[in-house]
Amino acid sequence: MIEFQFSPTRKARILAVDDQKDSLRLLQIRLQNAGMECVTCADGNQALDVLSTAEPFDVVILDVMMPHMDGYELCRRIKAEEKTKDLPVLFLTAKFATEDKVKGLEVGGHDYLSKPVEQQELLARTRSALRVKQLQDRLKEQLQLQEQVNRLHQGMLSEHWQKTLGQLAASLAHEINNPLAAALGSVQLIAMEDGLNANWLARLQVVDRSLQRAGQKLRSLLLIAQTGRQSHKVSLSQMMQDILTVINFQVVMNRISVTFENSNTPCDWFGNPSDLARAVLYVLNNAIEALQNVANPCIRVEIQSVGDQNVIRISDNGVGIQPQLRDRVFEPFFTTKPPPHNGIGLFLGREIVTAAGGTIDVNSAGEGRGTDVSIHLAALDPVIRSS
Numbered sequence: 205m206i207e208f209q210f211s212p213t214r215k216a217r218i219l220a221v222d223d224q225k226d227s228l229r230l231l232q233i234r235l236q237n238a239g240m241e242c243v244t245c246a247d248g249n250q251a252l253d254v255l256s257t258a259e260p261f262d263v264v265i266l267d268v269m270m271p272h273m274d275g276y277e278l279c280r281r282i283k284a285e286e287k288t289k290d291l292p293v294l295f296l297t298a299k300f301a302t303e304d305k306v307k308g309l310e311v312g313g314h315d316y317l318s319k320p321v322e323q324q325e326l327l328a329r330t331r332s333a334l335r336v337k338q339l340q341d342r343l344k345e346q347l348q349l350q351e352q353v354n355r356l357h358q359g360m361l362s363e364h365w366q367k368t369l370g371q372l373a374a375s376l377a378h379e380i381n382n383p384l385a386a387a388l389g390s391v392q393l394i395a396m397e398d399g400l401n402a403n404w405l406a407r408l409q410v411v412d413r414s415l416q417r418a419g420q421k422l423r424s425l426l427l428i429a430q431t432g433r434q435s436h437k438v439s440l441s442q443m444m445q446d447i448l449t450v451i452n453f454q455v456v457m458n459r460i461s462v463t464f465e466n467s468n469t470p471c472d473w474f475g476n477p478s479d480l481a482r483a484v485l486y487v488l489n490n491a492i493e494a495l496q497n498v499a500n501p502c503i504r505v506e507i508q509s510v511g512d513q514n515v516i517r518i519s520d521n522g523v524g525i526q527p528q529l530r531d532r533v534f535e536p537f538f539t540t541k542p543p544p545h546n547g548i549g550l551f552l553g554r555e556i557v558t559a560a561g562g563t564i565d566v567n568s569a570g571e572g573r574g575t576d577v578s579i580h581l582a583a584l585d586p587v588i589r590s591s
Contacts, residue, residue, distance in 0.1 A: 215241045216334050217259065221251045221266035221278065222296075227319070231265065231296070231326075238327050248273030252281060255288050263333045264288075268297035268304065276311050283312040290340050292333035296321065388415040420449060437584060438480070440471040440507050440514055447484055448505070451492070460495055461502040469509040472584035475560050480581075483564075486553035487518050487577050494522030494575060509583060516579040524575055525568035533566050550577075557581075 218240050222228040228244050235242040243258070245251040247270055255261065264282060268275035275295055282288045292314035297304070300318035308316045314336065315329050394400070395408045448455075448464060455462055473480075488503070495501035498521065506517040525533060532538050536551040550566070557564045562581040568574065 215239060216263070217261045218242045218330070219245065219251060219254065219261045219264045221245045221248065221264065221270070221275070223247055223267065223270045227267070234323055234326060235330070238330075240330070247271065248275075248278035248281075251278060255282065255285075255291075260287075261291060262337045263292050263294060263330060265294045265296050265330070268295055268299050268308070276307060279308070279311045279313055290337070290344075292336050294329060294333055296326075384415060384419055388412065388419065391415065420446075435475050436477075438473045438475060438477045440473055440516065440581075441466045443477055443481060444484070444505060444507060444516070447481055447488065451485070451488055454492060455503075458492060458495065459501065460492065461500070463502070463504050465504070465506045467508045471507050471509050471514045473514055473581050474584050475581075479556050480560060483553040483556035483560075484516065484518075484579070486549040486556075487564075487579070490549050491518055491520040491522065491575070491577070494520055494524075496522075498522050512583050514581045514583050516581070517576065518579075519574065519576045521574040524573045525566065530566065530568060534564075 216239075218235050220228060220231050220235070220242055221244075222231065223246055225246070228246070232242040232244055243254065243261070245254055248266075249272065251264075251266070255264075266275045266278055270278075275297065279293045279295075282291060282293060293312060295305075295308040295313050295316045296319060297317075298319045305316040314333050317326065317329060391408055391412050395405060395412065400408075444464065444466075448462065491503050495503070500521070502521055504517075504519045506515075506519075508515045508517070529540065534550050534554045536548060538551075554564050557579055560581065562579060564577065564579050567576045567578070
């Protein structure tokens with residue numbers, strides 16, 4: 205007898221359901237002799253338990269007339285579950301009236317066989333269902349692969365655009381910084397002249413403060429925009445102030461209250477400030493997105509020195525994270541937000557922090573109860589800190 209192999213690595217798995225032990229055993233023997241694996245159940249409830257807990261099956265063959273739950277109802281429930289909705293269901297029953305066959309097909313059955321059935325017909329119909337299942341699985345794999353390719357392509361475009369934008373921003377900031385410095389120097393020189401009218405002096409001081417603020421914003425932008433900088437001693441407090449300056453407009457437009465608490469102990473770190481700043485920005489942007497349509501939105505930023513670790517903690521009172529999704533937040537392209545969000549921010553943030561020798565973790569009390577993201581970095585050695 206020719207054996208039917210569903211794939212090169214495993215046998216086809218069939219679930220057979222019938223309350224008649226002799227019929228069930230005979231069906232199992234027939235399928236096993238044809239090279240298939242057959243698991244049996246005596247009723248619908250047992251079948252549903254097996255389908256939900258056991259390894260995936262390829263075809264279900266079931267009787268119609270069973271106690272507690274007939275085959276039609278069992279088929280409906282199989283088709284209603286996400287895990288089993290694509291399983292081909294074959295009815296094998298003594299009910300052979302046309303209306304019975306029609307009902308079986310209407311509830312989602314793939315085929316309908318009447319007892320007694322010849323071995324050749326049984327195997328032919330089962331193999332036909334297996335081919336359908338195999339084609340469905342291949343189609344799913346192709347669709348998933350295409351989706352991954354599309355997401356990867358979008359991610360690459362986004363990364364390329366971010367790099368290009370960063371280069372443009374750095375170039376623009378340098379171009380603006382020179383005339384800005386000249387203007388600031390000129391204003392300060394004019395303000396030092398003797399006999400200057402008090403009214404003009406007050407106006408020059410306003411211009412001076414405005415130019416200095418613009419210079420600070422430029423330095424903050426350069427911190428994040430520049431790429432390929434050498435690692436060096438970084439004040440995490442100053443870096444965070446620069447980042448908060450960059451996102452200030454976004455925060456104001458979204459009416460978000462931001463508090464920044466800094467440790468009295470110096471929190472210095474050795475590394476690439478622009479890379480770390482981008483990682484922190486990813487986390488902050490994620491927090492801002494989580495605060496959409498939230499009453500009294502707020503973000504709390506803390507920097508603490510804990511032993512030999514510096515901790516950057518960013519907390520929000522946003523939508524929070526469901527417990528079952530908490531382990532997936534760092535997966536690439538995983539997001540519960542609608543487009544254009546692509547679920548890449550926290551993934552990239554973790555990649556940067558990990559590359560810098562740190563760790564990042566997310567905690568949430570549950571859906572609707574906010575999120576807390578902590579970045580742990582090695583504190584700067586005291587000898588280097590004092591140099």
